[in-house]
Structures are given as C-alpha cells and as structure tokens.
Amino acid sequence: xxxxxxxxxxxxxxxxxxxxxxxxxxxxxxxxxxxxxxxxxxxxxxxxxxxxxxxxxxxxxxxxxxxxxxxxxxxxxxxxxxxxxxxxxxxxxxxxxxxxxxxxxxxxxxxxxxxxxxxxxxxxxxxxxxxxxxxxxxxxxxxxxxxxxxxxxxxxxxxxxxxxxxxxxxxxxxxxxxxxxxxxxxxxxxxxxxxxxxxxxxxxxxxxxxxxxxxxxxxxxxxxxxxxxxxxxxxxxxxxxxxxxxxxxxxxxxxxxxxxxxxxxxxxxxxxxxxxxxxxxxxxxxxxxxxxxxxxxxxxxxxxxxxxxxxxxxxxxxxxxxxxxxxxxxxxxxxxxxxxxxxxxxxxxxxxxxxxxxxxxxxxxxxxxxxxxxxxxxxxxxxxxxxxxxxxxxxxxxxxxxxxxxxxxxxxxxxxxx
Amino acid sequence: xxxxxxxxxxxxxxxxxxxxxxxxxxxxxxxxxxxxxxxxxxxxxxxxxxxxxxxxxxxxxxxxxxxxxxxxxxxxxxxxxxxxxxxxxxxxxxxxxxxxxxxxxxxxxxxxxxxxx
Numbered sequence: 001x002x003x004x005x006x007x008x009x010x011x012x013x014x015x016x017x018x019x020x021x022x023x024x025x026x027x028x029x030x031x032x033x034x035x036x037x038x039x040x041x042x043x044x045x046x047x048x049x050x051x052x053x054x055x056x057x058x059x060x061x062x063x064x065x066x067x068x069x070x071x072x073x074x075x076x077x078x079x080x081x082x083x084x085x086x087x088x089x090x091x092x093x094x095x096x097x098x099x100x101x102x103x104x105x106x107x108x109x110x111x112x113x114x115x116x117x118x119x120x121x122x123x124x125x126x127x128x129x130x131x132x133x134x135x136x137x138x139x140x141x142x143x144x145x146x147x148x149x150x151x152x153x154x155x156x157x158x159x160x161x162x163x164x165x166x167x168x169x170x171x172x173x174x175x176x177x178x179x180x181x182x183x184x185x186x187x188x189x190x191x192x193x194x195x196x197x198x199x200x201x202x203x204x205x206x207x208x209x210x211x212x213x214x215x216x217x218x219x220x221x222x223x224x225x226x227x228x229x230x231x232x233x234x235x236x237x238x239x240x241x242x243x244x245x246x247x248x249x250x251x252x253x254x255x256x257x258x259x260x261x262x263x264x265x266x267x268x269x270x271x272x273x274x275x276x277x278x279x280x281x282x283x284x285x286x287x288x289x290x291x292x293x294x295x296x297x298x299x300x301x302x303x304x305x306x307x308x309x310x311x312x313x314x315x316x317x318x319x320x321x322x323x324x325x326x327x328x329x330x331x332x333x334x335x336x337x338x339x340x341x342x343x344x345x346x347x348x349x350x351x352x353x354x355x356x357x358x359x360x361x362x363x364x365x366x367x368x369x370x371x372x373x374x375x376x377x378x379x380x381x382x383x384x385x386x387x388x389x390x391x392x393x394x395x396x397x398x399x400x401x402x403x404x405x406x407x408x409x410x411x412x413x414x415x416x417x418x
Numbered sequence: 419x420x421x422x423x424x425x426x427x428x429x430x431x432x433x434x435x436x437x438x439x440x441x442x443x444x445x446x447x448x449x450x451x452x453x454x455x456x457x458x459x460x461x462x463x464x465x466x467x468x469x470x471x472x473x474x475x476x477x478x479x480x481x482x483x484x485x486x487x488x489x490x491x492x493x494x495x496x497x498x499x500x501x502x503x504x505x506x507x508x509x510x511x512x513x514x515x516x517x518x519x520x521x522x523x524x525x526x527x528x529x530x531x532x533x534x535x
Binding site: 409 | 449452506513518520
C-alpha cells in the first residue's frame with residue numbers, strides 16, 4: 001500500500017518534465033511554469049488524501065497548474081504600470097496561454113515538448129556548468145540538494161544559480177524550440193554532453209568507478225533513453241545510451257564481496273548485468289546502421305570491446321588503443337588521451353604512454369584523478385619507483401571514494417617495493 | 419577568501435593514528451595534503467577529544483570539564499585553512515579529504531573584519 005505522498009512523488013517523477021515542458025511552451029517562462037507546477041503538486045499533497053488519488057494524475061496536475069498560470073497573469077495585469085518590458089512580453093504570452101488553455105491537451109495524450117525543454121537547457125547562451133543542473137531540475141524535477149551533492153556545489157548556491165540562469169533565458173529571449181536542421185548537430189552535442197555530465201560528474205573516464213558514485217547514473221540513462229526516443233534519426237543519442245548502459249552494467253562488479261574496489265580488467269564478468277549489456281549492444285548496433293560517426297559511438301564501442309571479455313576471456317588492447325587514438329584525434333578529451341596512454345601501456349609501449357600523458361596541459365590534469373592513477377601505473381611498469389609513488393600520492397589524495405583510495409594505497413605500496 | 423575546514427574524525431580514526439594501521443592513516447593524509455599545494459595557508463592536527471578541556475562561565479560561575487562539550491562519537495581531529503577563490507573550490511578540495519569518508523568535514527568562510535569596518 002503506497003501513501004498519498006508517495007503517489008504524488010510517483011506522479012511527479014513520471015510527469016514532471018512532461019508537464020513542465022508543456023507549461024513552459026505555453027507561457028514561455030520556465031520559472032512561471034515551475035511555480036505553477038510546484039503549487040499544483042502541493043495542492044495534490046493537500047487534496048488527494050481527502051478526495052482520493054485521481055485516475056489521471058497528470059491531467060489533474062495540469063488543470064491546477066494551468067489555473068495558477070492564469071491567476072498569475074491576472075495578478076501581473078493589475079500591476080501592469082510597474083511591469084518591465086520583459087514582463088509585458090510575458091503577459092502577452094500568458095494571454096495566449098489563457099486562450100489556449102481552453103484546448104484540452106488530453107486527446108492523444110499530453111503533447112511532447114520535452115525535446116524543446118532539453119534544447120533550451122543546453123542552449124549555447126547558458127554557461128557550461130549550468131546546463132546539466134538546469135536539465136536535472138526542469139526535466140527530472142530534482143531538488144537543489146540532490147543536484148548540489150552530485151555537482152559538488154552547496155545546495156543554496158546551486159539554487160541561486162538556477163534562478164539566475166532562468167532569468168537569463170528570459171532576458172536573452174532564448175526560444176523554446178527545437179533548433180533548425182543546420183544547427184542541430186552542434187546543439188545536440190551540447191544536450192548530450194550535459195546528459196553525460198550527469199552520469200559521471202567530474203570523471204569523464206567511464207572506466208573509473210568513482211564517477212558512478214555520483215548517484216545520478218539512473219537519471220542520466222533515463223534522459224539518454226528519452227533522447228533516443230525523441231530523436232530517432234540521430235545516431236549519437238543511441239551512442240550515448242549504449243555507452244551509459246555498458247558502463248552501468250559493470251556497477252555490480254566494481255566491488256568484491258568485501259567491498260574492495262576491483263578495476264575493470266580484473267572484474268568478475270559474471271557480476272556484469274547482462275540485460276544492460278544487451279541494451280547497450282543493441283543501441284550501438286542501431287546507431288552504427290545510421291552511418292553517422294560520433295564521439296559517443298566511439299566511446300561506446302570501447303566499452304563494448306571490454307564487454308566482449310565476458311565471452312572471449314581476453315581483452316583486445318590493440319583494438320581498444322586504436323579506438324582511443326581515433327577518439328583522441330577526432331573528439332579530444334582528457335579521458336580519451338588517458339585511455340589511449342593506458343592502452344599503450346597494456347601492449348608494452350609504456351614509454352609511449354608516458355609521452356602521451358606528458359603532452360597534456362599540466363593545469364588541466366593537476367586535479368584529475370584518472371590521470372594520476374594511470375601515470376602511477378605507467379611509471380611502475382617502467383620501473384620508475386619514485387615517480388610512480390609520487391603519481392600514486394596525487395591519485396590517492398584526489399580520490400573521494402574510500403575503496404578506491406585503499407586500492408590505490410596497495411598499488412602504491414607495490415610500486416614502492418615495500 | 420579564506421575558508422576553514424573543520425575535520426571531524428571517528429574514535430577509530432584517532433586510534434589509527436598510532437596503532438598498526440598508522441602507516442595507511444598517515445599515507446592517506448600526506449597524499450591528500452600534497453594535492454592541495456599552496457591553497458592551504460594554515461592548519462593543525464588536534465589530539466583526541468579526551469585530551470581537551472571545556473570551559474564555561476555562567477553568571478560568573480566557572481565550570482571546567484574534561485573532554486569535549488558534546489558527547490558525540492565524532493570529534494574535532496584537526497583543521498585546515500584554505501585560501502581559495504570560492505566556496506565551490508573549497509568544496510572540491512574538501513570532497514577528497516579522508517575524514518569526509520570516515521566521519522565528516524565542515525567548511526566555514528572566515529569573516530573579514532576589515533571588510534565589515
């Protein structure tokens with residue numbers, strides 16, 4: 001038996017983004033739509049225990065939220081003299097909203113406007129670091145506490161920044177629409193980046209267990225799946241979806257029975273989630289058939305090669321190295337370069353691997369844990385004890401996860417020869 | 419800006435400082451400090467709560483007690499002062515502190531009296 005509070009939460013989880021997207025498309029303001037939806041949700045908490053949970057919770061929430069929007073329009077109308085030019089524009093949109101409010105959106109279900117919302121959240125005029133938080137808040141309805149914990153920002157700070165960024169959307173008149181075809185690939189890349197950032201905040205090397213600890217893995221996979229569904233003609237959403245499924249499939253194997261960290265190449269493949277691997281492989285295969293290459297498809301193919309070990313028992317480091325090399329040259333990221341350096345080490349080209357690391361910008365890698373972990377390993381393989389210990393020290397100091405820290409301490413001890 | 423990180427540790431953490439796990443304990447802390455560089459402008463390691471004394475004066479009446487005031491399992495094990503650009507930067511630095519995984523750390527910006535004058 002689930003309580004009314006849980007019913008509200010369930011309705012919110014399933015409908016939040018859909019309702020918010022639809023309301024925003026009507027009034028043109030994310031903040032106004034959020035306020036109206038928040039009021040509808042709190043009305044539900046008050047009323048449903050008395051009246052019972054309605055059959056169509058989404059329709060109920062939408063009706064109440066729409067009424068709030070219209071009330072707000074009337075209220076703003078009374079203070080018209082003091083309103084700014086912007087608010088006048090808002091009022092005009094609201095008038096349109098009020099007119100349209102008579103159309104009922106529940107014939108063939110609520111019209112799908114979440115894609116517009118996603119593109120608005122990842123608009124180039126929105127600062128890089130705010131795209132993911134905005135998406136998490138508007139499409140998934142996550143709280144400032146949840147977003148702040150994942151993004152390593154104080155909740156009050158992230159709340160203020162979200163308010164500012166929504167004001168910026170209104171001030172800049174960022175349109176609520178799907179970009180035209182010629183802009184689509186670039187704009188889509190921003191959307192995908194923001195979803196990917198939600199999966200492994202701070203660690204763009206999916207080989208590392210620590211990134212997934214952020215706790216938003218499920219949300220990110222859900223968003224990637226939504227993009228696959230909303231943009232069937234694009235291959236990259238499938239690439240991202242495949243990458244996330246294949247990485248997530250390994251979560252149960254990242255710790256052994258004693259809670260110790262297990263690196264990817266030593267994981268017990270029987271602990272990998274076969275259903276997630278299959279979902280990933282299917283998505284990757286479908287993406288490949290569309291013959292549009294892209295960053296996430298290459299990354300997913302690397303993860304797929306690791307997944308093959310479950311059947312073949314071996315890891316084809318040559319092939320993984322080639323894929324990282326391609327990735328590094330076409331879509332350069334720190335993660336790609338570090339992956340390439342590590343795969344060089346795996347095929348005995350330790351010195352070459354260290355050269356790849358040396359070529360990276362020192363400021364960018366200074367606080368990047370995977371860089372130091374791979375560097376420590378390569379130095380250890382090369383028999384350079386002191387350099388290995390120094391690099392491992394940096395990696396240990398930059399690790400938040402206790403199990404990974406313990407594992408690195410063991411590697412460090414081995415490298416030091418104690 | 420300066421931010422103080424108050425480092426709470428568990429009784430097990432305090433015990434680890436001198437016991438058989440001392441090497442691993444200090445290695446973690448040394449490794450952590452080495453990633454902070456010149457961002458750390460002050461700090462100290464404190465003896466466990468039992469080594470301290472709490473003093474209160476109420477209506478002129480003085481009370482001196484052994485140990486920390488609060489009888490919680492965790493107690494202050496040390497502090498660091500960071501010189502940083504923002505709280506965001508301090509949070510990133512605090513997130514990898516070993517005590518954040520075993521107990522907890524708290525960040526407080528210092529109050530700049532000169533700026534208030």
